[in-house]
Amino acid sequence: xxxxxxxxxxxxxxxxxxxxxxxxxxxxxxxxxxxxxxxxxxxxxxxxxxxxxxxxxxxxxxxxxxxxxxxxxxxxxxxxxxxxxxxxxxxxxxxxxxxxxxxxxx
Amino acid sequence: xxxxxxxxxxxxxxxxxxxxxxxxxxxxxxxxxxxxxxxxxxxxxxxxxxxxxxxxxxxxxxxxxxxxxxxxxxxxxxxxxxxxxxxxxxxxxxxxxxxxxxxxxxxxxxxxxxxxxxxxxxxxxxxxxxxxxxxxxxxxxxxxxxxxxxxxxxxxxxxxxxxxxxxxxxxxxxxxxxxxxxxxxxxxxxxxxxxxxxxxxxxxxxxxxxxxxxxxxxxxxxxxxxxxxxxxxxxxxxxxxxxxxxxxxxxxxxxxxxxxxxxxxxxxxxxxxxxxxxxxxxxxxxxxxxxxxxxxxxxxxxxxxxxxxxxxxxxxxxxxxxxxxxxxxxxxxxxxxxxxxxxxxxxxxxxxxxxxxxxxxxxxxxxxxxxxxxxxxxxxxxxxxxxxxxxxxxxxxxxxxxxxxxxxxxxxxx
Ligand code: HEM
Ligand code: FES
Numbered sequence: 001x002x003x004x005x006x007x008x009x010x011x012x013x014x015x016x017x018x019x020x021x022x023x024x025x026x027x028x029x030x031x032x033x034x035x036x037x038x039x040x041x042x043x044x045x046x047x048x049x050x051x052x053x054x055x056x057x058x059x060x061x062x063x064x065x066x067x068x069x070x071x072x073x074x075x076x077x078x079x080x081x082x083x084x085x086x087x088x089x090x091x092x093x094x095x096x097x098x099x100x101x102x103x104x105x106x
Numbered sequence: 107x108x109x110x111x112x113x114x115x116x117x118x119x120x121x122x123x124x125x126x127x128x129x130x131x132x133x134x135x136x137x138x139x140x141x142x143x144x145x146x147x148x149x150x151x152x153x154x155x156x157x158x159x160x161x162x163x164x165x166x167x168x169x170x171x172x173x174x175x176x177x178x179x180x181x182x183x184x185x186x187x188x189x190x191x192x193x194x195x196x197x198x199x200x201x202x203x204x205x206x207x208x209x210x211x212x213x214x215x216x217x218x219x220x221x222x223x224x225x226x227x228x229x230x231x232x233x234x235x236x237x238x239x240x241x242x243x244x245x246x247x248x249x250x251x252x253x254x255x256x257x258x259x260x261x262x263x264x265x266x267x268x269x270x271x272x273x274x275x276x277x278x279x280x281x282x283x284x285x286x287x288x289x290x291x292x293x294x295x296x297x298x299x300x301x302x303x304x305x306x307x308x309x310x311x312x313x314x315x316x317x318x319x320x321x322x323x324x325x326x327x328x329x330x331x332x333x334x335x336x337x338x339x340x341x342x343x344x345x346x347x348x349x350x351x352x353x354x355x356x357x358x359x360x361x362x363x364x365x366x367x368x369x370x371x372x373x374x375x376x377x378x379x380x381x382x383x384x385x386x387x388x389x390x391x392x393x394x395x396x397x398x399x400x401x402x403x404x405x406x407x408x409x410x411x412x413x414x415x416x417x418x419x420x421x422x423x424x425x426x427x428x429x430x431x432x433x434x435x436x437x438x439x440x441x442x443x444x445x446x447x448x449x450x451x452x453x454x455x456x457x458x459x460x461x462x463x464x465x466x467x468x469x470x471x472x473x474x475x476x477x478x479x480x481x482x483x484x485x486x487x488x489x490x491x492x493x494x495x496x497x498x499x500x501x502x503x504x505x506x507x508x509x510x511x512x513x514x515x516x517x518x519x520x
Pocket of ligand 2 (some may be wrong): 025037038039040041042043044045046047048049084085086087
C-alpha cells in the first residue's frame with residue numbers, strides 16, 4: 001500500500017492507504033475523501049480533481065504532461081505544485097506523499 | 107434490499123408535451139412518493155441529484171442504450187442505426203478510450219481559449235446580420251452560432267451551413283423515441299455524412315493548412331487511431347453533440363434573462379458575471395438527459411436493479427433537487443454551492459466539448475447582451491420534447507438593437 005495524506009482546504013487531514021497502481025484521485029474517491037470531485041472519472045477532461053503537491057514531493061511526482069498542463073489552464077491559478085490527481089499514479093516511491101486540495105474544485 | 111420491480115413507483119410521462127412544457131408539477135408529485143426514482147415507458151427515471159451523481163459514475167456497470175434506441179426506433183440495418191451503435195458515446199473500455207483519445211487534446215481549455223477571438227467574430231457578424239431586425243425567434247438566431255463556430259474551427263466553408271443545420275435539427279431528435287422520424291433521420295445522417303466525407307477528401311487533396319481540428323483528426327487516422335469511417339462519423343458526432351445542446355443552452359439563458367433584465371444588463375458589462383449566468387443556467391435548466399442500460403445487476407441504496415434495466419438520468423431535474431440546492435427554482439448567478447451541476451454528464455463519457463461550449467456560450471452571451479438590449483417576449487414559448495436534448499424550440503422576442511459595441515469588443519470585428 002502507498003500512504004497518501006490528503007489535506008482539505010479547511011486543514012482536515014485524511015491519511016489513506018492507496019492500492020499501488022490506482023491514481024491519487026481514485027485513492028480519494030474510493031475512500032470518500034471530500035474535496036476531490038473527479039467528474040470525468042480520470043480522463044484528464046474535467047479539471048475537478050486538482051491538488052497541490054507538497055514541495056518535498058514535487059520532484060518525485062514529476063511534471064504534468066502537455067495535455068494535463070493544457071487542462072490546468074482552466075483554473076488560472078499560479079500556485080506551485082498544482083496537478084490533476086487523476087494523472088498521478090500511486091507507486092512505491094510516493095509512499096508518504098502529501099497533497100492539499102483547493103477550497104473548491106469548480 | 108428490494109427489487110425495483112416490486113416497488114410502487116410513480117409514473118412520469120416524460121415523452122408528453124405537457125411534461126416538457128412544465129415538468130415541475132409532475133416531479134414534485136413524484137418526489138412525494140419516492141425521493142429520486144420514478145417509472146417511465148420502457149424504464150426508470152432517476153431524477154434526484156445524489157442518485158444521478160452516484161449511479162452515472164458506475165461506468166463499468168452501465169452501457170449506452172444504443173441497442174434499446176435502435177430497437178425502439180426500428181433502426182436495425184439503417185446507416186443511422188449503425189452510427190448510433192458505433193459512435194464514441196456508445197463505446198466503452200479500450201475502444202472508447204481510443205476514439206475519445208484521438209481528438210481529446212484538441213478540446214483542452216488551452217486550445218479552446220485560442221478560439222475565443224474567432225467566437226467573438228462569429229457572434230459579432232451574426233449580430234450584424236440579425237440584430238437590425240429588432241425581433242426574431244431567438245432559438246433560430248442562436249442555432250447559427252455554434253454551427254458556424256464549429257465550421258470555422260474545422261475549416262469548413264460557410265456555404266455548407268444551411269443544409270448542415272437542417273440535417274442537425276433532425277438528428278437532434280434521435281432520442282425522442284418517435285419511430286415515425288426514422289426516414290428523416292436516415293436522410294439527415296446521409297446528408298451530414300456526405301458533408302463530412304467531402305470535407306475530409308478536400309482536405310486530403312489540398313493538404314493541411316495548419317493545425318486545425320480536422321488536421322488533428324486526419325493525423326489521428328494516419329496514426330491508426332481512427333479508420334476512414336470512424337473519422338467521418340466522429341465529425342458528424344461532433345456537430346450533433348455540439349449543436350442542439352449549445353443552441354438550447356443559449357436560448358434557455360435568454361428565457362431566464364427575460365425574467366431578470368438586471369442580469370442581462372450586467373452581462374453586457376461584465377464577462378466574469380456572464381460566465382456565472384451560464385453556470386447557473388446549466389444548474390437551473392440543463393438540457394440533456396442521459397439513457398443507460400444496466401450491463402449487470404446494480405444495488406443502490408436499498409434497491410436492486412436487474413441487468414438490462416433502462417435508466418433515464420433526468421439530469422435537467424438534478425439541479426432542481428431541493429436536497430442538493432437551496433431554493434432551486436431561483437435563478438441566482440452568485441449562488442455558492444458545495445454541489446456542482448451535471449449538465450455535461452459524469453463519468454467516462456463526460457462531455458468532451460464542455461470547455462468549448464462554456465467558452466462559446468460565455469463569449470456569445472456577453473456580445474449578445476450588448477447588442478440585443480431590453481429584450482421582451484412577444485409570442486408563445488414552445489418546448490422541445492424532454493427526452494434527449496430538452497429546451498425551447500421557439501422564443502419570439504423583440505428588443506432595441508444597439509449598434510454600439512463596447513470598446514473591448516470592437517477588435518473582434520476587424
Ligand atoms: C451546452 C453545450 C453542451 C452540453 C450541455 C453537452 C452535454 C453533454 C453530455 C451530457 C454528454 C454526456 C452524454 C452521455 O454520457 O451519454 C456529452 C458528451 C459529449 N459531448 Fe457534449 N455537450 C455540449 C456541447 C458539446 C460540444 C460543443 C461538443 C463538441 C464540439 C461536444 C462534444 C461531446 C462529445 C464528443 C461527447 C461524447 C464523449 C464520450 O462519449 O466520451 N459537446 N455532452
Ligand atoms: S478526474 Fe477529471 S481531470 Fe482528473
